[in-house]
Amino acid sequence: MGIDKKKVLPVVVDELRLLAEEQLAERTSSVEFPLGEDEARRLVxxxxxxxxxxxMQNDELRHAQVELERSRDKYLELYDFAPIGYFTFDERGLIREVNLAGSHLLGIERGPLARAPMSRFIVDAEGRTVFSRHLKNVLQKEGMQECEVKLTRSNGSVIHTRIQSIAVASGENRNREILSSILDVSVAKQLELANREAREFAENIVETLREPLVVLEAGLKILTANHCFYEMFQVTPEETVGKFIYDLGNRQWDNPRLRVLFEEILPRHTVINDYEVEHDFPHIGHRIFLLNARQIFRGDIGSDVILLAMEDITERRQLGNDLQKAHKELESVVLERTAELTRANKQLTEEIADRKKAEMSLQEAYGEIKLLKDRLQEENIYLRQEVDKKYNFGEIIGQSQALSIIFSQVQQVAPMNATVLLLGETGTGKGVVARAIHRSSTRKDRSLITVNCTTLPATLVESELFGREKGAFTGSDARQIGRFELANGGTIFLDEIGEMPLELQSKLLRVIQDGEFERLGSPRTIKTDVRIIAATNRNLKEEIRNGKFREDLYYRLNVFPITLPPLRQRKEDIPLLVDHFVTKFNAKIGKKIETVSSNTLTLLQKYHWPGNVRELESVIERAVITSQGNSLQVLDRFEVFPVAGEQTDRTEEGGLEGRRSGQDVKGLVEVERDHIVRVLQKTGWRIEGKNGAALILGLNASTLRARMRKFGIVRK
Ligand SMILES: Nc1ncnc2c1ncn2[C@@H]1O[C@H](COP(=O)(O)OP(=O)(O)OP(=O)(O)O)[C@@H](O)[C@H]1O
Known part of the structure; x- marks a missing residue:
């Protein structure tokens, strides 16, 4: 059911013929008959x-007709194959003509569509009403009219169409008919729907956001905002949309930081994150915001828009600051508490240690008490003496039988006020015993004053002992308290008493007898309560015989004599003493000697120790200094002398191994003298100093000089 082309062309040909015949009739009507031959020829x-x-005109017409037909065919082709459905309706809406696109639109061949009412294809009653109103409008109004209806296709699917129609008069009767184009706009409608949904979705998201959000166009006018934004800045949508951002609500957005963002940063960046703005906003007061901005191209308005979301971090920042402050305070409290706890802990540890110590000493004391109790029960004094011997007496180290006798004597005499005379070779420990007696006596809390009679110049001994008044002799420009006065209530230890000048011995006798003396240069008698301990390595009886020592003084001093055995007579004490001195010098020198080989001990025990414990002490000090590692190495080479009752091995170098000698037996004094001479020869007669004989012999230089005087040793 397309357009009929014959309907148009014959009309044109007939009209042309009629026109030609009319023209001919006109011409022939003016011609008069009969005509001359010339006239006739002219007419012919x-x-x-x-x-x-x-x-010619006929040819042209035919040509035009062909052209016309061609363009008609073209038009019909165009009409049929146009992508838009073209329909021609009569005034009641019956289909008169339809092109191929129109029949495809409905999915029905053109034949069955002829004279079919369009309303048959409209989906619903509402659509049908819309279409009939549309037809009425088309017929009544000038120009193109438009409506949208949904049509059902032959396969049952529904399409959304837009109909545009115009009324025309056609045919010989000039009947009115309606030309319509019908376009399938389903896809566009779907898109529009999807667009609307997407927009609504986006709007919902924006509205759901708890953060204020504003959308600006590129010129910084506000396109939209969410309700959070309105609430936060206390503005209404009407006051906001379309407004220039700086003009918003009291110009609260017109501040330097925001201007920098909008005018300097955003023109150069598409995305800005966490841009901090701290500002006193006129309506809402002091706020800190983190701004996140994003520029997005919007197709519908053809330009960029700026999405600006704001995060109000005022409280969080405040909270953070408070938290940091609280954290710092907490930290300092923790530090203080930790320090307190550490202190308390230390104190506790100390207390525990003290308690443990106390407990241990309590246990020890308990043990001792138990021991003493047992002893008491046995009432055996001898046993008690034995037990005490096991303990070293003050500084006195040793366990030998010889020493245990000394311990008993010290124990017996110490509590009394009796004068004690200590006898024995040099270095045997007379000073040590004197201190032990004092410490065990009732005078232990008062002073022990020591006077070495050898070291004091003879001229000063008297004033040293008894004191002097100012001007007592030339050069004495101050008063001096004597040692006897100083020792009042305590003990005086007169070392090397054998060296005391004879004239002083009588004064000393008086002090011992009456407890009285006078200061030099003073007639006033001074009373003193002093316990006297005297010591000597001389044979006092011999000194008396030689007239060098007062006999009466001797007897006054010899109330309780204690003779200290030489070290060679108590060699079993050597290991203990070595151990004691190694510990002492380790601590003093800062060494860590832990072992002493049995060879070394044997070597030390074989030597006859003329300088006794003092000499041993010096040897050990030297050995501790020179030893490498943790084992004691003694480098000294000992001179060995045969001693009464002993046979000693000796090497060429003076070591302890070597050939046995059966030489003459010498007296002790002689041995001592010889030894001093040998040592002096070895040191080139040097007495004092590092390489002096006194150090090797373990004697004070003054003691050595006294010995030399005593033995009459002089350099040859
Ligand atoms: N039994 C001992 N236990 C520990 N050390 C001792 C012992 N005997 C002596 N000593 C030490 O030996 C050194 C000499 O001792 P002290 O001065 O008492 O001897 P001394 O007999 O008085 O000598 P001197 O007659 O030359 O004055 C001191 O350093 C002393 O500590």
Whole structure:
């Protein structure tokens, strides 16, 4: 059911013929008969020309007709194959003509569509009403009219169409008919729907956001905002949308930081994160915001828009600051508490240690008490003495039988006020015993004053012992308290008493007898309560015989004599003493000697120790200094002398191994003298100093000089 082309062309040809016949009739009507031959010829000629003209016109017409038909065909092709459905309706809406696209639109061949009412294809009653109103409008109003209806296709699917119609008069009767284009806009409608949904979705998201959000166009006018934004800045949508951002609510957005963001940063960056703005906003007060901005191209308005979301971190920042402050305070409290706890802990540890110590000493004391109790029960004094011997007496180290006798004597005499005379070779420990007696006596809390009679110049001994008044002798420009006065209530230890000048011995006798003396240069008698301990390595009886020592003084001093055994007579004490001195010098020198080989001990025990414990002490000090590692190495080479009752091995170098000698047995004094001479020869007669004989012999230089005087040793 397309357009009929025959309907148009014959009309044109007939009209042309009629026109030609009319023109011919006009011409022939003016011609008069009979005509002359010339006239006739002229007429024939004219006729022939007219005929030729007519034939030419005929050709042109045919040509035009062909052209017309061609364009008609083209038009029909275009009409049929146009992508838009074209329909022609009569005034009641019956289909008169439809092109191929129109039949495809409905999915029905063109034949069955002829004279079909369009309303049959409209989906619902509402659509049908819309279409009939549309037809009425088209017929009544000028120009193109438009409506949208949904149509059902032959396969049952529904399409959304837009109909545009215009009324035209056609045919010989000039009947009105309606030309319509019907376009399937389903896809566009779907898109529009999807767009609307997407927009609504986006709007919902924006509205759901708890953060204020504002959308600006590129010129910084506000396109939209969410309700959080309105609430936060206390503005209404009407006051906001379309407003220039700086003009918003009291110009609260017109601040330097925001201007920097909008005018300097955003033109150069598409995305800005966490841009901090701290500002006193006129309506809402002091706030800190983190701004996140994003520029997005919006197709619908053809330009960029700026999405600006704000995070109000005022409280969080405040909270953070408070938290940091609280944290710092807490930290300092923790530090203080930790320090307190550490202190308390230390104190506790100390207390525990003290308690443990106390507990241990309590246990020890308990043990001792138990021991003493047992002893008491046995009432055996001898046993008690034995037990005490096991303990070293003050500084006195040793366990030998010889020493245990000394311990008993010290124990017996210490509590009494009796004068004690200590006898024995040099270095045997007379000073040590004197201190032990004092410490065990009732005078232990008062002073022990020591006077070495050898070291004091003879001229000063008297004033040293008894004191002097100012001007007592030339050069004495101050008063001096004597040692006897100083020792009042305590003990005086007169070392090397054998060296005391004879004239002083009588004064000393008086002090011992009456407890009285006078200061030099003073007639006033001074009373003193002093316990006297005297010591000597000389044979006092011999000194008396030689007239060098007062006999009466001797007897006064010899109330309780204690003779200290030489070290060679108690060699079993050597390991203990070595151990004691190694510990002492380790601590003093900062060494860590832990072992002493049995060879070394044997070597030390074989030597006869003329300088006794003092000499041993010096040897060990030297050995501790020179030893490498943790084992004691003694480098000294000992001179060995045969001693009464002993046979000693000796090497060429003076070591302890070597050939046995059965030489003459010498007295102790002689041995001592010889030894001093040998040592002096070895040191080139140097007495004092590092390489002096006194150090090797373990004697004070003054003691050595006294010995030399005593033995009459002089450099040859
Ligand atoms: N039994 C001992 N236990 C520990 N050390 C001792 C012992 N005997 C002596 N000593 C030490 O030996 C050194 C000499 O001792 P002290 O001065 O008492 O001897 P001394 O007999 O008085 O000598 P001197 O007659 O030359 O004055 C001191 O350093 C002393 O500590």
């Amino acid at each position: 000629h004219e006729l022939e020309v007219t005929q030729v003209e007519l034939e």
